[in-house]
Amino acid sequence: MKHIISTCFFLFSLCIYSQTITVTVDQNMTLKEVFKQIESQTDFKFAFTDQINTSQKYFDQKHTYKNIEIKALINELNKNNSIQFSIVGNNIFVKQKNSKPATAKKKSKLTGQVLDENKEPVIGANIFIKELETGVTTDGNGMFSLELNKGTYTVIVSYVGFKNGEKLITISDDERINFIMNADSQQLEQVIITNSKAVDVRNTQMSVNKLTMEEIKRIPAAMGEPDPLKSLLTLPGVTNAGEASSGFNVRGGAADQNLILLDGAPVFGDSHMFGFFSVFNADMINGMDLYKGGIPSKFGGRVSSVLDVNQQTGDIENYKVNGGIGLISSRLLVQGPIKKGKGSFIIGGRTTYANLFLKLTDLRAGISFYDLNAKFNYRLNENNTVSFSGYLGNDVIRLNNLVDIQFGNTMGIFNWKHRFSDNLNTNLAVFYSDYKFNLNLDIQEFKWKNMVQTYGLKYNWIQSVNPNFKLNYGVEGTYYNFNPGTVRPSSSDSQYNYQQLDRKYSLESAAYLDFEHQITEKLNLRYGLRYSMFYRLGNEEISTYDNGQSVVYNPKYNIYEEGAPTGTISYKRGEIISKFDNFEPRAALSYTFSEDASIKASYNRMAQYIHMLSNTQSPLPMNLWTPSGPFMKPQLLDQYAIGYFQNIKDRDYSFEGELFYKKIQNRIDYVDGANLLANNNIEQVILSGKARSYGMELLFRKNTGRFNGWVSYTLSRAEQKTPGRTPEEPGIANGNWYLSGYDKLHSLSVVATYERSAKWSYNANFSLQSGQPVTYANGYYEFGGFNVPNFSLRNGNRLPLYHHLDLAATYTPKPDKKKGWQSYWVFSIYNIYNRKNAASITFQTNEDTGVNETKKLSIYGLVPGVSYNFKF
Numbered sequence: 001m002k003h004i005i006s007t008c009f010f011l012f013s014l015c016i017y018s019q020t021i022t023v024t025v026d027q028n029m030t031l032k033e034v035f036k037q038i039e040s041q042t043d044f045k046f047a048f049t050d051q052i053n054t055s056q057k058y059f060d061q062k063h064t065y066k067n068i069e070i071k072a073l074i075n076e077l078n079k080n081n082s083i084q085f086s087i088v089g090n091n092i093f094v095k096q097k098n099s100k101p102a103t104a105k106k107k108s109k110l111t112g113q114v115l116d117e118n119k120e121p122v123i124g125a126n127i128f129i130k131e132l133e134t135g136v137t138t139d140g141n142g143m144f145s146l147e148l149n150k151g152t153y154t155v156i157v158s159y160v161g162f163k164n165g166e167k168l169i170t171i172s173d174d175e176r177i178n179f180i181m182n183a184d185s186q187q188l189e190q191v192i193i194t195n196s197k198a199v200d201v202r203n204t205q206m207s208v209n210k211l212t213m214e215e216i217k218r219i220p221a222a223m224g225e226p227d228p229l230k231s232l233l234t235l236p237g238v239t240n241a242g243e244a245s246s247g248f249n250v251r252g253g254a255a256d257q258n259l260i261l262l263d264g265a266p267v268f269g270d271s272h273m274f275g276f277f278s279v280f281n282a283d284m285i286n287g288m289d290l291y292k293g294g295i296p297s298k299f300g301g302r303v304s305s306v307l308d309v310n311q312q313t314g315d316i317e318n319y320k321v322n323g324g325i326g327l328i329s330s331r332l333l334v335q336g337p338i339k340k341g342k343g344s345f346i347i348g349g350r351t352t353y354a355n356l357f358l359k360l361t362d363l364r365a366g367i368s369f370y371d372l373n374a375k376f377n378y379r380l381n382e383n384n385t386v387s388f389s390g391y392l393g394n395d396v397i398r399l400n401n402l403v404d405i406q407f408g409n410t411m412g413i414f415n416w417k418h419r420f421s422d423n424l425n426t427n428l429a430v431f432y433s434d435y436k437f438n439l440n441l442d443i444q445e446f447k448w449k450n451m452v453q454t455y456g457l458k459y460n461w462i463q464s465v466n467p468n469f470k471l472n473y474g475v476e477g478t479y480y481n482f483n484p485g486t487v488r489p490s491s492s493d494s495q496y497n498y499q500q501l502d503r504k505y506s507l508e509s510a511a512y513l514d515f516e517h518q519i520t521e522k523l524n525l526r527y528g529l530r531y532s533m534f535y536r537l538g539n540e541e542i543s544t545y546d547n548g549q550s551v552v553y554n555p556k557y558n559i560y561e562e563g564a565p566t567g568t569i570s571y572k573r574g575e576i577i578s579k580f581d582n583f584e585p586r587a588a589l590s591y592t593f594s595e596d597a598s599i600k601a602s603y604n605r606m607a608q609y610i611h612m613l614s615n616t617q618s619p620l621p622m623n624l625w626t627p628s629g630p631f632m633k634p635q636l637l638d639q640y641a642i643g644y645f646q647n648i649k650d651r652d653y654s655f656e657g658e659l660f661y662k663k664i665q666n667r668i669d670y671v672d673g674a675n676l677l678a679n680n681n682i683e684q685v686i687l688s689g690k691a692r693s694y695g696m697e698l699l700f701r702k703n704t705g706r707f708n709g710w711v712s713y714t715l716s717r718a719e720q721k722t723p724g725r726t727p728e729e730p731g732i733a734n735g736n737w738y739l740s741g742y743d744k745l746h747s748l749s750v751v752a753t754y755e756r757s758a759k760w761s762y763n764a765n766f767s768l769q770s771g772q773p774v775t776y777a778n779g780y781y782e783f784g785g786f787n788v789p790n791f792s793l794r795n796g797n798r799l800p801l802y803h804h805l806d807l808a809a810t811y812t813p814k815p816d817k818k819k820g821w822q823s824y825w826v827f828s829i830y831n832i833y834n835r836k837n838a839a840s841i842t843f844q845t846n847e848d849t850g851v852n853e854t855k856k857l858s859i860y861g862l863v864p865g866v867s868y869n870f871k872f
Contacts, residue, residue, distance in 0.1 A: 022064070024065075025059045107147040110147075113143050115180055123138060125142070127157055130155075141462060143464070145423075146467055151171055153170075162181040165181055198654045199655075206658065209238075220830060221865075225282075225865070227282070229280060237695075246271035251693055257608060257635070259300075261308050263310060263389040267279065273352070277352075281350050284333065292305050311375050313344060314337075316340065316344040320335050321871065322869070325867060326865065326868075330350070347373070349370065351370040385417045388415075404440035407437040411433040416428045426462070428457075429456075430456070430457050431458075432455055446494055450624060452480065475510070476509065479505075480506045480627060482506075484502070487501075499678070504626060506534065506609070513528055515528060527585075531583055532582050536579075536627055538571030538575040540577065544566050565681070577630065578630055584604070586604045597644075597647075600642070606636075606639075613625070624676065633666040643656065651704075657698050658697045661694040671687060671732075693716060694717060714744070715745065719738060719739055722735070751764070759815055762807070762809050763809070764806065766803070776841070778791065804835050807829050811827070823870040826867045826869065830860075833862075836856070841857070
């Protein structure tokens with residue numbers, strides 16, 4: 001009987017093995033689909049280990065096996081795939097090939113580069129492995145690197161404003177793939193924020209906010225003009241001094257503590273028309289990153305923040321034109337190939353015609369500005385690309401033929417990017433930047449000019465040692481030429497004589513090394529060191545004072561007075577007057593709880609060697625820059641931050657929460673009654689102290705859908721302390737901590753976008769901030785028949801609460817039109833409920849009644865705006 005059963009089983013097996021079937025496999029077919037074909041034609045069943053993902057695509061080419069026996073089919077399938085098939089009875093077992101439990105599998109390296117249509121690197125693009133649900137982002141050269149087990153994977157690349165790319169690859173050894181991303185015109189017009197705005201929970205970088213120009217253009221702004229700098233005020237930790245004010249404050253820092261870079265070159269003046277417009281043309285800007293903390297070692301020279309602004313690269317294949325016409329300004333941009341497939345250009349310009357409206361008023365005034373942006377890019381070969389970026393801007397303001405003001409920036413930077421290998425890329429940059437301010441007072445019959453010029457070089461290296469360890473290192477140097485003022489009489493009757501304030505020269509250099517290290521799947525570190533040096537150089541004469549004190553305390557009147565120079569020391573051109581150097585360590589880590597949640601922490605020390613002299617809380621175009629030296633030490637920052645980051649509901653929502661603490665040494669402040677204009681001995685009105693700020697920042701985003709936006713809230717405190725140098729001296733505010741001019745206890749911003757249809761979208765922005773700290777008079781006394789105010793301690797009072805609501809609507813008449821003339825309208829209302837926010841409050845005596853009174857200055861209330869925008 002036993003032999004009969006064995007014989008039957010043998011015959012049954014032969015029958016199964018000799019059965020012929022037809023099976024087709026291709027690159028888009030999952031393992032589960034192959035199982036289904038075989039099981040439908042035979043009595044075999046499949047069994048597999050937990051390592052096998054049946055939804056994965058294991059096959060790298062299409063093939064059809066016709067009328068093949070099952071055993072022969074198994075042999076064929078085992079030839080070219082990373083999985084092993086074996087027949088046991090009427091079961092087919094599936095396992096990974098070369099599986100050796102005692103030995104770790106050797107992984108292969110997947111590297112590549114992501115480029116746009118103009119062959120320019122796409123920075124920060126997301127590389128996602130679908131089967132493993134993991135990925136990385138591209139670096140500053142658009143490069144990425146991953147380690148993967150052998151197998152077949154679906155690689156998806158995405159970035160806001162571009163169509164997603166997808167490739168099926170089979171990993172059998174080290175592989176390299178490149179992606180060319182095409183612009184998603186429909187996405188750009190409808191501005192649907194994609195999942196790329198979700199939090200990158202694995203990246204160690206924290207305290208950084210990114211805004212795309214598509215988001216910025218939808219935030220309602222005064223005069224209906226999209227403004228990149230004003231959009232920063234919707235982010236946590238960022239405030240300003242009020243409406244129509246230039247500059248911005250980050251985590252309680254002053255405006256001069258922000259490093260503003262345009263394509264890598266520094267920009268000193270950030271606004272037109274005393275703050276009504278920023279110097280950045282929204283049509284030219286590709287995007288911007290604001291680093292508030294955890295700042296990488298490659299950045300230095302400021303102690304509050306880094307605003308990294310990048311201009312677009314021109315279209316390398318087609319000529320395009322776009323622009324806009326607004327109520328008081330217009331803009332035009334032209335781009336196209338220099339040589340198709342090799343090089344491109346993009347040139348944009350703006351100007352205002354506010355003068356036409358002023359002619360309708362009684363004011364005899366003129367206000368105008370213009371700016372020009374340009375970028376040229378040329379790809380020499382696969383490994384070398386050169387580019388040039390430039391900016392030129394100028395403002396002219398004339399008031400009643402009595403005051404003539406001109407100011408503006410000039411900037412140019414040349415970049416050479418070279419790829420030594422897949423793992424090593426470099427960028428060499430040479431730049432020039434200047435800021436000029438000219439003042440002509442006809443009533444005083446004199447002209448005054450000041451300027452700061454910079455010349456610089458940067459050489460940056462990015463090296464990938466392996467997918468888990470990357471290096472970023474380099475050197476840089478900047479030469480400064482400060483002209484604090486040239487005074488010239490404008491007529492022979494002028495009471496002023498020619499005077500050239502002492503020019504100041506300095507050299508700042510640095511070397512840095514930054515490591516990005518993935519310790520485990522959950523723990524990532526970034527740590528580095530920056531070593532900076534600063535030299536104050538001659539040709540200059542430096543005053544000397546008794547006991548080295550340029551400011552002296554008068555105990556009789558309880559005031560500080562200018563010290564009397566006892567002599568001078570002359571320094572020849574290039575001779576070192578003062579030398580400073582600092583080590584600036586940086587560290588950051590992230591620990592991932594899950595795919596959607598992590599905590600991050602960071603520390604950074606930074607040094608700032610140049611200072612802006614301003615005794616107003618809102619920086620004005622006439623503010624002066626000056627270098628550190630014998631009487632002014634560099635500012636030193638230590639900042640600590642910790643935060644929690646989470647993506648919610650499949651990355652549709654995201655949350656960021658941070659706590660920060662920062663302290664600054666050698667923060668300057670001014671004695672009461674300080675005169676900064678045309679002062680050749682500025683050290684006579686300056687005292688040195690320290691500053692601190694601390695707080696909490698919250699940011700909640702809705703990333704997808706027809707309705708999206710974000711809510712940001714900041715609770716913070718910013719203070720300064722300037723104690724006396726001896727027990728007898730009071731310092732400022734009796735040597736106690738006092739509010740800095742940039743303290744905003746509460747700051748709330750709500751930004752919302754609703755895509756009603758392809759033709760209509762609506763946008764809203766609500767801002768609320770605590771009033772700015774100010775110093776009010778708390779009484780007065782009579783002297784010589786005049787009422788003389790007596791002021792409280794510095795910044796002991798506040799302006800009223802600041803808030804406004806702005807609305808905008810965008811109308812696209814023909815949303816489906818993708819070629820030829822395309823256009824859309826933007827209708828906006830700034831400050832819709834006409835809030836009269838106080839820019840300042842002054843105290844004065846009424847000339848008619850002799851009664852003391854207060855006067856509030858408001859810049860503007862409700863401001864409607866409309867602009868027509870086009871492209872072809």
